[in-house]
Amino acid sequence: MSSAIQIDIDRVAKLARIALTAEERAMFSSQLGSVLHHIEQLSKVDVTGVEPSAHAFAVHNVWGEDVAGPALPVTEALRNAPAQREHMIVVPKVVE
Amino acid sequence: MSTELFHQPITALSAALEGKRLTAVELMQAVIARTKAVEPRVRAFNSSDEADALAQAAASDARRAAGTSLGVLDGIPIGFKDVIAVTGQPLTASSKMLANFVSPYDATVTQKLKRAGAVIWGRLNCDEFAMGSSTENSAFHTTGNPWDVTRVPGGSSGGSAAALAAGEAIATLGSDTGGSIRQPAALCGVVGLKPTYGLVSRFGLIAYASSLDQIGPFARTVEDAAIVLQAIAGHDERDSTSFNAAVPDYRSELGKRRGPWKLGIPKEYFAEGLSPEIGAAVEKAIAYYQAQGCEVKEVSLPHTQYCLDTYYIIATAEASSNLARFDGIRYGHRSAKAKDIVDLYFQSRAEGFGAEVKRRIILGTYVLSSGYYDAYYLRAQKVRTLIRQDFLNAYQEVDALITPTSPIPAFKIGEKSDPLAMYLCDIYTIGVNLAGLPAISVPCGFTSGHLPIGFQLIGQPFQEANLLAVAHAYEQGHDWKTKYPSL
Structure with a gap:
């Protein structure tokens, strides 16, 4: 059970947009290595000719009429914004 | 048999309300008093709003006085897992990320329960973003199991199970992605139902894994679970995976469907790792069904x-x-120390998410990343097809499957530090989510250490009426529901 798989934790954390501490990097590398080692047993399953399931039941796109309905008032829509000004969400400068 | 209001099932309380022997305000006051008394030890709630709950109860009494009662749930206090949106109330997912979030709208299930007259009572603790099996992953506090507060209530909907078992609500809602309703129900000695994927709208549920998540009730009895399911089930155009079909009258079907049923015992679910005490209790439940004339046969789910x-x-x-x-x-947590916009994402997520959430996001990112997608994600989707086919094959021979809900009873807080060991708590419940099936955990005894045991019945897609009837048949012959933790 212990022959863990090495993963490039820095690359994956970057893709996930999460800054990790040194302790977290070491801990997650080791724990995820063990989990991935466990997951390796899926390679034993013969999946030849088996269709993948994204859902348990066939799910199809659902179309709706494009009709304007009641919407949240601006103040409600913005009540959870971390920073706002003049009905807009404030973010750090994006363009130099 | 307790005579305390807060221990009664919906059916008894509803009859008392209808018979003018009880008011909704009196009931709500009893639940609030009970919550104040036990909450320091149970710690099931993330937030509650007494004034709002009492106002809802007063409105319910006014409806009854005017002869415009909304039915069996009018005036019944129902607690919500803190992942389901209620307008104007906090919604945190037990995460620092949403510590200050206030919901601007109602989930569909919230709207439906409000229309049924239920009193929406409190937001209940859970594992952060519903990821876990013990509620220890909550960013705020650990919930105690009412049967032994040094033990976990299970998870991720641990607060929902604990609050109900402790008498802090009359019924509760949870969400179940891999066993998050059924496992805590088993560990806390209450009924927990995970409906078929698509039966209950997910609109307004904070998403964990969208193809697996489903909202469902915790209740004292199978009949109570049927009543709550009735109120929340049904098509919703705001959830594109919502199933569009008529919903039967689950409560009246309970009395009509009397079996006998053909029950399957999946041999893979009684293997290594199962606590002998739990195995014995489930065997007794199986023997009961046999004594009632049910045909019981071993089946195999080879991809378990x-x-x-x-x-x-x-x-x-x-x-x-x-x-x-x-x-x-x-919305959500924003880091104060970010240098620029990209750093804002990295730092806000680093500060807002707890360890288990980070672990799962990173694992999920890895299995979807370039070069690994086919080996992990695509292969898993194919195995999912095989797992589902196993169940459908079994249903050629039997009406429902009977298994343990959890391999072990409630464990000590802090006992499981290894993620993989924690993941094994869900070994009997996750197949159901992958296959999209309905399943229910029903109390079936206690360990020698007085910890509750539950068994799981797994039904056929959208056959909740049958599933509930099978569960009800067992419950009618046993009195586990009249046992309460001494808090």
């Missing part, structure tokens, strides 16, 4: 050993995508 791995690939992949929205921009 692959459920856990399949689940952890699919669930984490979906979680990594769903939780990408928490970036510190429009």
